[in-house]
Amino acid sequence: MEYEIVNACIVTQDRLIPNGSIVVKNGIIHSLNPGGPPAGKRVRLNLNGLYVYPGLINSHDHLLSSYLPRVAPSKPYLNWLPWDNDLKSSIVFSERQQLEPEQLYLLGSFKNLISGVTAVQDHIPHFVQDPFVNSMPVRILNRYSLSHSICSYSLNWGDGPKEEYAKALKDDLPYITRIAEGFDSESRDSLKTLDKLGCLGEHTVLVHGVVLSESDIVLIAKKKANLVWCPEANLFLYERTTDIRDLIKHRINVCLGTDSSLCGSLNLLEEIRSARKFYQNEYGEDLSPKTLFEMVTTNPAKAFRIEKELGNIETGKKADLVIMTRNSEDPYVNLCESDLNSIRLVLRDGAPVYGDLSLESFFEESGAMVEKIRIGEADKYMIGSPGNLLESLGISLGYKKDLAFFPAQKEFDNFE
Ligand SMILES: [Zn+2]
Incomplete structure (x- = not known):
């Protein structure tokens, strides 16, 4: 046409x-x-x-978890694991289990579409999303390699950080992992651990970074890695989020994501409003609306290495x-x-x-x-x-x- x-x-x-x-x-x-x-x-x-x-590009979601209400009976959490345990023993979770994955993927797709999101990064192993990639109304960005997180209690996604990062370099993919998501020592050290494994570079897309230190942020900038910020989910589960002003000051490529509806915002437009409000409360100044626009368009296109096709x-x-x-x-x-x-x-x-x-x-x-x-x-x-x-x-x-x-x-x- x-x-x-x-x-x-x-x-x-x-x-x-x-x-x-x-x-x-x-x-x-x-x-x-x-x-x-x-x-x-x-x-x-x-x-x-x-x-x-x-x-708009939603840089972090889990379409399989498109359900409500949000669950966090014992927040703030030490890290994602006790939250995951609370979630899996909740009534909401057993109710969600009555639905087929396809129903949940459709809900997640419609959730994104009605808020102007045309492409979404669904952080999950490929075999879970593969059956839905071609049939969903929203574009699922399915070219990536991944880890779940960088800690001894990480879920066993992918073939391990080194192998997944090598795939990313070889095929020019983003390598996506959660990072620094918790207050335990492993979470606090996770960025440096990732760097020691040789997996921090332009292909790396870090999600959350709740407890990133000043020196971590300097290292991310130096290695030109990308970060996905999910303020609503971070504040809900941990009652804090990353030092976003410092990340922006170091010119790190920051993208915005809703995270799953079981812990994050209702949609990306709401996430934009939360991000702006958080910034104003935290730093007493405005986060530039142009910067927010870039966090949902050009920045994710760059991070996910789809700049030639999308984002502008x-x-x-x-x-x-x-x-x-x-x-x-x-x-x-x-x-x-x-x-x-x-x-x-x-x-x-x-x-x-x-x-x-x-x-x-x-x-x-x-x-x-x-x-x-x-x-x-x-x-x-x-x-x-x-x-x-x-x-x-x-x-x-x-x-x-x-x-x-x-x-x-x-x-x-x-x-x-
Ligand atoms: Zn997530």
């Missing part, structure tokens, strides 16, 4: 195009124009000045885009103040996957297999079969479960 988005306020990493147009051809951004009369005969989508952002609006990149309501003249402030109601349209590979009913003709012309669903107070089109999912959840659980990260109702439910 070929079409042109016109009258758009296009937000890219290095410039703002206030009255621009984007030609999308075969799922790719074919051209980016500053304005003027549109050329050629194409389907046109007139945005009347709405913002177009690159599709540029000719030749995949047309993963999100169109949002315009409430502020500053596009970065606008993003930081957005919520689920701000999302008007989400495009993945140029195809509409979620959006307003007012875009009916565009959805029709695209041929996308969407259905109508109510999200919060608004009726929307959504790819896949969210209605079937809701129905199947009711059957599996035996009651109508409310999941705040996916506030969906089958259309006309009210009238049945």
Whole structure:
């Protein structure tokens, strides 16, 4: 399909195009124009000045854990292990176990899509996510090597740090691991342990870093490793998070992630707001909205080594885009103040996957297999079969479960 988005306020990493147009051809951004009369005969989508952002990237999630409510009966935790034990012995966990992995992956996908996230890093061994990668509505970033964490009680994911890091170098993948996530000595030493193993470099993506020391941060900067920050989950489980100001000061490539809904935020937009609030409370100053924008677009594209394809609006990149309501003249402030109601349209590979009913003709012309669903107070089109999912959840659980990260109702439910 070929079409042109016109009258758009296009937000890219290095410039703002206030009255621009984007030609999308075969799922790719074919051209980016500053304005003027549109050329050629194409389907046109007139945005009347709405913002177009690159599709957001959620840098840390566990789609299999897309469930609620959050569990942490004995927080703050020493490290992830006692929390994991609490979780696995909780009623919430046994209820979640009644669902099929596919249902949970769909919930996680919809959770991300409705918040403008088009790509997600699902931290889990490949064999768990592989069956779902090609069928999920959201893009699962599946090129990576990994460890669970760097400690003697780490889960046995991957082939071990050295082997996984070697794979990353060989195939130009990110090597992803949790780090410094706890107050025990192994967690505190984990960054230096990783470095001693020779696994700290540009391919390394560190997640959390709750207890990173000043010298750890200097070392991460020196080795040009990347860090994923999940403030909401860190504060929930440990009542503290990393020294983000120091990380930014050292120009470390920082990305933002929600973590799983069983300990983190409801969605990436909420995570952005939490991050901003935390920074203001902790340091008494503002975390720049532009920096936050980069943490969910260009920075993860760099960390996950997908810069050529995703993370910015540029000719030749995949047309993963999100169109949002315009409430502020500053596009970065606008993003930081957005919520689920701000999302008007989400495009993945140029195809509409979620959006307003007012875009009916565009959805029709695209041929996308969407259905109508109510999200919060608004009726929307959504790819896949969210209605079937809701129905199947009711059957599996035996009651109508409310999941705040996916506030969906089958259309006309009210009238049945
Ligand atoms: Zn996690």
